[in-house]
Amino acid sequence: MVDDLAARFEHTVASEARIEPRDWMPDGYRRTLIRQIAQHAHSEIIGMQPEGNWISRAPSLRRKAILLAKVQDEAGHGLYLYAATETLGADRGELTEKLIDGKQKYSSIFNYPTLTFADMGVIGWLVDGAAICNQVPLCRTSYGPYARAMIRICKEESFHQRQGYELLMTMMRGTQAQRDMVQDAVDRWWWPSLMMFGPPDEESSNTEQSMAWRIKRNTNDELRQKYVDMSMPQAAKLGVTFPDPELKWNPERGHHDFGQPDWEEFWQVVGGHGPCNSQRVAHRRKAHEDGAWVREAAAAHAAKARRSQEGVA
Amino acid sequence: MSFDNAYEALIDQEDAHWAFGTGFSAPLEGVDREVPTSVDAKDLVAYCLMLGDDSLILSQRLAAWCSRAPELEEDIALANIALDLLGQARLLLTRAGEVEGEGRDEDALAYLRDEREFRNVHLAEIDCGPGPGGDFATTIVRLLVFSSWKVAQFSRLRGSADPVLAAVAAKGLKELAYHRDHAAQWAVRLGDGTEESHRRMVAAVDRVWPFVDELFHANAVESRLAGVAVDPSELRSEVDGVLDAVFEAAGLTRPGPIPTAFVAGQAGRDGVHTEAMGFLVAEMQHLHRSLPGAVW
């Protein structure tokens, strides 16, 4: 019986059809998906903080509106993704507890600080750009609810990336101080953005099975190369440089050669020792704990209302 | 959908209208922007600043909840309300600048006026949380009072002799009614929910109420602008009626008016603020002011 189910599952995945919530699926597939989607959801929610840091100080009302709308979108993305995990039997509240207890991870990029307003532009351009490279293939990931959430998210991300690039273009047309600010932000975010694709393929443990299950569609190194190739002409157009002396076009490969990020730093940040790890988690924990009485009150009111309705009926 | 190139895949959508819609219309497109001849331009500028600053400053306060709300759904809701208010503020400050005729745009007015030139009521500026200044209950009570008052004000402002103010009011009224509804829904849940939530709501009402009386006090500018401005003293019974209904459903008692002394007869509408305002303005303006001549 399980063999039949397993065969049907394998066939569905291999034929590029979608697995849906009530389909039979291997336990490992379910576990891997919950972990991957939750980690993605946590990243969206923690990712609100570095940009949220500048909402109150945004230098024009238009930029303030854009930034607030963008950070709000990230809450929405987290929400869609948590909902996708819930179709697999997870619970948002429990996942949040795992996040604030440090039992589940989120993208390390958000453990870097946002030091100037140019960071808002560079996060949109490079960080969201890298996220788009990672995420667009997931729009056809094998699990239906995840794929659908990703389609919606990718559409909204394209707004994020464009607003970032447009902010940087505007700043580059401004004063020298603004141009310096942009280059400084690019210098700080370039290497962390390359790290967003994960460790080199030969060190990445989860890739093979996830590729077979069509949960993951490209290897880390493939996506990193694609991202570098796409970013180079955009940087040239903007008038900024990337802080990598090895970065140059290789006509034989038809791709750019580039240097390796500092993987030791990467593992340090992943291990909880980045510049902002404890701050980010403490912020999320405080919001969750401060909100407990509100969630309890609303649940209590709903229970009272139900009881009084049943009493009448 | 092509997946060879991540960006092409975003553009190559069958439902291309989704994210790439065109034909956006400016919110006040087609509205007559002439200043009515019967109006004193200086007074109209001051009145636009009063209304615009109310929205701007409360938006600034509400945006502080972003990433700090009790649940994700509420984070999104509060951001929506802050965005609505910011949108109103931009239209109103733009109107103030164009009537003034000295080339000041929304950003010059938001970022380059000093604290004493802001004309918002104190209720908009007080710190109601997140953080030590308040909590979610205080934020909800302030929003309930503010939006109930604004709904009453904007519903009358739709008939203003200034066509721009009338148009801003017509657009903003729908938003404000939603804000009021959102706050009322929460007030009922928190007032009725648990002992703790009830206690916090009672404390929130105590905290907010001293700032309510100012809302119904007519400033000289408002009095001179008959036909253009709304007389705030007319709004009290309508607002009280709304608040009574919500408070009753929430199991709370609405305090009577708490008359609060002004400073030598002056309050927010005259540019005399609470101590919290200076910090709010400093934070909001810091970056804009520290890079003169920058473009954003």
Added chain:
Amino acid sequence: MSTSWPLWEVFVRGKRGLNHVHVGSLHAPDAEMAVRNARDVYTRRNEGVSIWVVPAEAITASSPDEKDPFFEPSGDKVYRHPTFYAIPEDVPHL
């Protein structure tokens, strides 16, 4: 500690003449808050004219076959849309 609100499924009518379509889910303490949250979460780009919310536990399903939602662009918060940002045509892939 974890007092999760119940899960609701959200259905949006994209425009007049169309059926309500499932767009996702959310948490809310009760139906009134659920429909308001749905407005804020799923129609903040004006993607709908009517919203239904249904307690997830009230749904009886035969097959999980579902279609993607249909959305309309917003007429107001124009900064939410990529085309609001003028990017020169010769910037690749943006």
